[in-house]
Amino acid sequence: MKQDMAGKVALVTGAASGIGSASAALLMARGAAVLGTDIRPQPGQFGHDVTDPAAWDAAIAECVARHGRLDILVSNAGTADFGTIIDMDMARLRQQARVHVEGAFLGSRAAIAQMRQQGRPATGSIILIASIAGLKPIMQTTTYGTAKAAMIGLAAALGREMTAAGDAIRVNAICPGGTRTAMTEEAFGGDEYWDRPDSFAKLPLKDYARPDDVAQQVAFLASPDAVAINAAHHIIDGGWVLTA
């Protein structure tokens, strides 16, 4: 595998499972040093609640202490919450906003501060893991989809802000469609959902994504191949939004 991320340092949140775990592994395989963080950390990972500003300071400090710098932030930590609005309450909406929107906001702010400390114009790549639920109406996503839509807006606004400030810090959002992870298995079930013939038959690619598929897009956006790609969102859904 090409080592185009050698010398780069990445911080990946939600790294204990799913897309975060696959992204951390692929960035390492391509030569980057990676600090994985999680609210329930695996051995070697850093315990990290992304909704807590002080925890962000500690995570960035840990990354710099271990690896000397920060070049790539993958803001991936998230939780699923599906249900009709009649059954929703403010606590659930606020929980979605805190984890996804505040988590991405606090992480981006802390990462940008660190990247700017390393030199101006600053360089870096920030990748927010959003969802196609933030782009297209998908049933029962009034809290999850609303929060994910805000992350897509955050990436566009922040990316332009970095360019306007003269920094080469790129901010992009990834919008996965159906992706089989521990989080989505908890929400939708196991093989009985993912392998049911009608679950993905309407999609052009007639399949769901594996965590490594999304990790490949993370690695592409973090790599030198993507230095012209900024302030955008990137759909990886097998064509779901085309048929939704």
Next chain:
Amino acid sequence: MSRNARTVALLVAPAGALADALVLRLRADGFHVIAAGGAAGDESVAFDPRDETAWEALITAIAARHGRIDAVINAAGHSLVTPVADTSPAAFRRLWEANVETAVIGTKWAFRLMRDTGSAGSVINLASLAGVNPRADAAAWSAADAAVTHFSKIAAVEAGDLVPPCRVNSVNPGQVAPDQVAAAIAWLASPQSRFVTGTALVLAGESYAR
């Protein structure tokens, strides 16, 4: 019909810096590059991408020689920066033909080549940032590249019905270096992007600096 062990890419583009960067990158990524329309590849073919007879002959030859196609890149379009008041119907038709018709016809024959060789291929249609963001003094160009961008999404739905399913995406660069456009196209041509279809990959570069 024997099947080439190497991945095979068809690049339809006029000679120039972008075509050179694409051939260099695709070859570095392991593709056997068939360059049609002016660029120099592993094979170089004189080609008019507006001519369906030429397309039929080309895909027949590729199917016979290689038995597979992994990526088809339609990059025959050009820009047009002219205020609406000064845009002639003749200039608009030339642009539409070069940008939209070549993408539509190129995708059609790419699908036939993928179908005939049973290839899970990737079609990449080169449009521009003007195709997703309105650009002053470029109404005709913006409209044509918006057509290419939207066409690619519709084609992506149809590509799902091929066996095996194929992919279609557009690449929409602003003022960006050729090697960066080549890197984006190479990503969409590669199996690493196997779940990405029906998207517009926007390369804003420094376009948001103002």
